[in-house]
Every structure is written in structure tokens, then in C-alpha cells.
Amino acid sequence: MMMSEGVEWALHCCLNLAFLGPGTAVPGARLAAFHELPPVYLHKQMQALVRAGIVSSTPGRRGGFQLARDPAHITLMDVVAAVEGQEPAFRCTEIRSQGPSGSGGTTQAICTIEAAMRKAEMAWRRALAEQTLADLMATVERRYPATPRRISSWFAAG
Template sequence: MRMNEGVEWALHSCLNLGWLGPERAVTAGRLAAFYGLPPAYLNKQLQALARAGILTSTSGPRGGFRLARDLDAITLLDVVVAIEGPDEAFRCTQILRQGPGGDPAADYLKLCVISQAMGRADLAWRRELAGQTLADIRATVERGYPDTPERTREWFATVAG
């Protein structure tokens, strides 16, 4: 499975917004400039986060994006689902129905060992993502790179845009 790059961009943008604090809205263009990303494409990701209730969006000259919830209330799964959608990574099309001895009336979603194994793997992946918040990620970053929050705030305070 491969997630689109918008998931990475969204996660980093949320982390940066967490360091900037809830009082400050940041435009998609400024968030994109921080990493040299295409603003229009990042804006699509940020709008998806706003639709999911992870960010709020305000228009106008002092507008932009803010976190709608604290980082400890946003899981990695929340962000992935906002960007990628809620569908499972594996989709069983029940091809066993067409194989020799296939039963057109059987529910192969429940009978197929491959479908069951893939469903368990998807569930384990989702549980892992749901078990980690952006506050957990923030804490890990701050332990390993303690100057990151202040450097991020300084960049947004001093770089024009």
C-alpha cells in the first residue's frame, strides 16, 4: 500500500500549527513555503483536514488554517482517513465465485482466507495509527530535536509571505 504524499504534508503541517499555537492562523501558501511544496496542492490537503474537523479555516487578510483540536486529540489515523478516505487498503472482489467449484451464493468476504488475513492486517495497521496522536509525535520530535519548535516559530515570524 502506498499513501499519497499529501498525508506526509498534512502531518507535518499539523505539527507546525501545533508549535505556532491556536491564536495564529497560517495560510496554505506560508505552510507550503516552509517545505517548498506546491501551495495549491497543499491547500487541497488542508481543506480535507478542515472538512474532517482537524483544522479550521478562516478567510480574509488575517485568515488561514488553525488546529481545530489539541494535538493529543488528533491521531495519525484521523489524518490518514481525512486525506486518503476511510476505505480499507485491500478490497476483496470475491473472485473465488468465478473459480472452479465457486458458489455464486457464498459470501467469500467471510470465507476467503486471503480476505480474512488482509482484513486483520488492515485492522492492525489502523489500530497502530489510531494509537498514536500528533502530541506523541510532537513529544518524540522535541526530545530528539529540542530546538525545532522555536526554530519553526521563528521562521513563521520572520519569513515574509
């Protein structure tokens, strides 16, 4: 399964907002400029995050986007689902009912391939649901201690 680049963009923006702390609203254009992203396309991702209740948007001159929840309560799966949707990655179309070995109609037993794909997708979704923005923040702070300060400084200078 290939996720859109919007997932990466949304996760990085959420992480940046998390490092900036609660109450700090950042205009979408400024978020886009930080990673040199196209503002119009990033805005679509940010609006998906607003609809999902992950970020909030404040209009006006001092407005922008900020996290709507504590980073410990935002999972990677929340962000992926907001941007990509909830549809399953694999869709069984019951091709086993066609061709020389098929029954010509639907079969009663669950397709073995569909069951295996669902199991794998559930493991993937669980792994994403077990990781929060707070977990990512802790990893960044441990591996790259200067990064949170660099992010805060860059946005403060804007």
C-alpha cells in the same frame, strides 16, 4: 498499501501548526513555502483537514489555517482518514467463485485472504489511532530540541 504524498504533507503541516500553538493562523501559501510544496495541491489537503474538523480556516488578510483541536486529540489515523478517506485498503472481489474451482456464484464463508487482510489493516489503523500529534511533538522535542523554536521563528518572520 501506498498512501498519497498528501498524507505526509498534511501530517507535517499539522505538526507545524501544533508547534505554533493555539490561535496562530498560517496562510496556506506560507505552510507550502515551509516545505517547498505546491500551494494549490497542499490547499486540497488542508481543505480535507478542515472538512474533517482537524484544522479550521479563517479567511482574510490575517487568516489562514490553525488546529481546530488540541494536538492530544488529533490522531495520525484522523489525518490519514481525512486525506485518504475511510475506504478499506483491500477489497475482496470474490475471485474464488470463478474459474475451475469456483462455484460460479458467491460463496457463503468469508474469504480467508479477505479475513487476513482485514485483520492486518485493523492492526495498522489501531496503531495510527494510538498516536497523536502531541506524541509526535514530544518525540520531536526530545530528539531535535531546536526544531520547535526553528519552526516558530521561521513562521514569525514571514
